[in-house]
Amino acid sequence: MKETQLIPITSLCTHYQLEMSFFNGLNDYGLIEFVSVKKTFCIHQDKIADVEKMIRLHQELQLNFEGIDAVFNLLNKIDSLKSELITTQNRLRRFEDI
């Protein structure tokens, strides 16, 4: 993993004006994964979209960490069901007009 793709948690705290404890909480609940580089905790830049979603859920809907975890699990389930549905619909087309 390239170091340039990692963002220090302290930068995120400044950027989103949030306490370190918020990110620690997300990490403790397994919602994000800290990567340690030279004793600095970071997260991968690809995870930023998810982190922002978590921030919105926390700030706008007052969801706690358990709530965010439940929401993410359900959204993942919806995603996989959606892709399963698309695959099934594509397969079903084979038998249409027969």
Added chain:
Amino acid sequence: MAFIDYYKTLGVDKNASKNDIKKAYRKLARKHHPDLNPNDKEAELQFKKINEANEVLSNEENRKKYDKYGENWQHGEAHEQAQREHRESQQNYQRTSGSQDFGNGEYSDFFESMFGGGGSYGNNRSSARFRGQDFNATLQLNLKDVYTTEKRVLTVNGKNIRLTIPAGVTNGQIIKIKGKGGEGVNGGPNGDLLIEFNITNNTDFKRDGANLYKTINLDLYKAVLGGEVTIDTFDGKVKLNVKELTQNDTRVKLKGKGFPKYKKDGEFGDLYITYTIKLPKKLSDKQKELFEELAKLQ
């Protein structure tokens, strides 16, 4: 520009307490939040409406003004506008921008007219930088279009985006183009562009992943005696030997004559041909005589 009943939007009555409004807003926000309803335009619209209602009703000053003018807000507005302009010229304050991911241009004309541009009234808005909104687009293609890798130029929000569509993409597949979505808020990174492929199949082939399926008619004589048929595949015509005594619904596999495998250069699925044997609809006297003779031999 129509009057918007913010109380109705939040489902509370006009005497609702601040707490009732907060409760109603939170309940509706949880239901319609765009993060909980991805790609649901209706939910997004509803979320904007309840946000707007909350912006007004949760702020005492705004609520008073809204209650005062009510449906006659258009007349009250003229007076307020003059006062506001006076205040603004004296204070010359700088507004913070509405800075949530879903916050750009989200106010109705009614809100803008009554309270001015959106942004300075948000009670839970911050100046934090946020990633721009993801844009969703659907690209309509024919099956033949995705048989080979194609380059296309799409215009999204006035910007030309060069896109390479890899051969073998499937219907409903979504490709993400990083950084081509909405602009970030307060210097945040841009969102992504998500393109969903809607692939129409106007061919005789049925597709399942990289495999193709086709049914062809085989006349009785060729099915019984064997022979040769020419069939169309995606990359041209192919001659196929038909074995003697081929049964109805026999399926043969043409290896590597199917569809390209997604992002596996040079790899193809298979083409499955199913024979449907067609009986003659009319027989000449001679043919009938010969069939009768054949029947006697059984």
